[in-house]
Amino acid sequence: MHRVTWTGIALVATLAVGTATAAELPPRPTVADVVKESKPADWRALDPANTLYMELPAGRVVIELAPRFAPLHAANIRLLARDHYFDGLAVIRSQENYVVQWGDADEKSPRPLKSAKSSLPPEFTIPLASDPAFVRLPDGDVYAAEVGHANGFPVARDPKTGEAWLTHCYGMVGVGRDAAADSGNGSSLYVVIGQAPRHLDRNIAVVGRVVSGMSLLTTLPRGTGPLGFYEQPSQYVPISTLRVAADVPVAQRSKLEVMRTDGPAFQAVLAAQRNRGGPWTKFAAGKVDLCNAQIPVRPAP
């Protein structure tokens, strides 16, 4: 795959000696290079008030909320977390190349809400004017007139309708709902684990992004029921707690930084992904798709 792939696995390397016919691309900075050369101002710490910790048996999943795009849903999820709504509930669905979902599986006697609202306005899009941090990605998009990034989240826009919305890229978190547009309340959440299901855009309130712990969700056994729901309660993956980071003692918080998406370092990250250098790469793509654009996250120095 990548040149470094073979540093520990030199079998093929020993078999091929200078017979490549393609012209070599010059080396170029990689994303790792850009991260290494970045400055402190290229990063921002996660805001504890907008960060969730979901504790699973295998470890912690860290979710950054996007209150600018779904303020009512973000607020309701904070209330659910503060009411300990999710504690003892579980991951109940794992569908191949689609989503992993968590919440309450008990339809006969569902866990009651306390301070959280049971129904919310849709929040599927926001006015363009409410997204001042948007930086456009000029590479194009199949689904939307414009795409780009805002405060570390992938965004699409339609200047004709004046709307902006978060897109269903890998790792994005959305609010499950029933057929009614206002039937989601944040008590059922899912994360994208496959090729971006962009057809869900503008159909659901997208509320954030998993910034750490994705593999704890993506490697869960797939559910064998319809839509990847687990068929037996014994298959549920229990959530011990789901908390707002601000409610967790400082010493127990995950100290993470996200690269700012409105600065030069992120533009360099995009450039590194758009045009990779040699010697491994023989053909530079020249473009980067919205959902292929990595948004770097690192432990706070």
Add this chain to the structure above:
Amino acid sequence: MHRVTWTGIALVATLAVGTATAAELPPRPTVADVVKESKPADWRALDPANTLYMELPAGRVVIELAPRFAPLHAANIRLLARDHYFDGLAVIRSQENYVVQWGDADEKSPRPLKSAKSSLPPEFTIPLASDPAFVRLPDGDVYAAEVGHANGFPVARDPKTGEAWLTHCYGMVGVGRDAAADSGNGSSLYVVIGQAPRHLDRNIAVVGRVVSGMSLLTTLPRGTGPLGFYEQPSQYVPISTLRVAADVPVAQRSKLEVMRTDGPAFQAVLAAQRNRGGPWTKFAAGKVDLCNAQIPVRPAP
């Protein structure tokens, strides 16, 4: 997520009664509807000569080879399989949102090749004329001038250079290589398990697609070494055998059919994904991305 999501989980349904404000979309056929209404001529059986079975502890992975796009690589992989090259080797890499890879981890005393070639011409692209089955997808693409499908595989094309190539969509299988373009031989293979890494297109020989058993690969624990390689041999996932289906007794073969991508049923599948109907869907995307376009596979009737 999807309307059916909640059939077994009616919590939210009980809370929302007729308060949706968006206009309802009319119901439209789903992919499942199209499959249900399809005719035998809409499908083709897998060719046993171009089908691989990789047997893992958890079950069988079925790979359809694409000899039209990488004839020398497909032939070499058949030779490797017939020499039982992969038997006792293992899955050695699982990298989040990228690839799972298998082959020989032993760089000090690598398993020798028998009848298979150690080096092959790149086969990263083929001439347009060699891809007569191509059916264009009119929805556009970020990376290529044209995209579409050929014989059940996602394809991109550049009329200016006269080239066609298989794209790195979810489930596509490629040939690992070192820095030299001709250093791959099929003894190291990988499958895409995340957002399509289209920057790999035209850099690697793509040889086929996993048509069954993807979840056996995608749910493997992620490797903790660089690039997701497993750090301990105890983590390797052993391959008991990897065989060409034609070499397996008929009774032990997986009887699968793939929907033809040059017929009306597949166009109906694309339409179903492009514009989903109500009542769950509130906004129809109007487009389908190449790597979001499902290519249906079913057990042979």
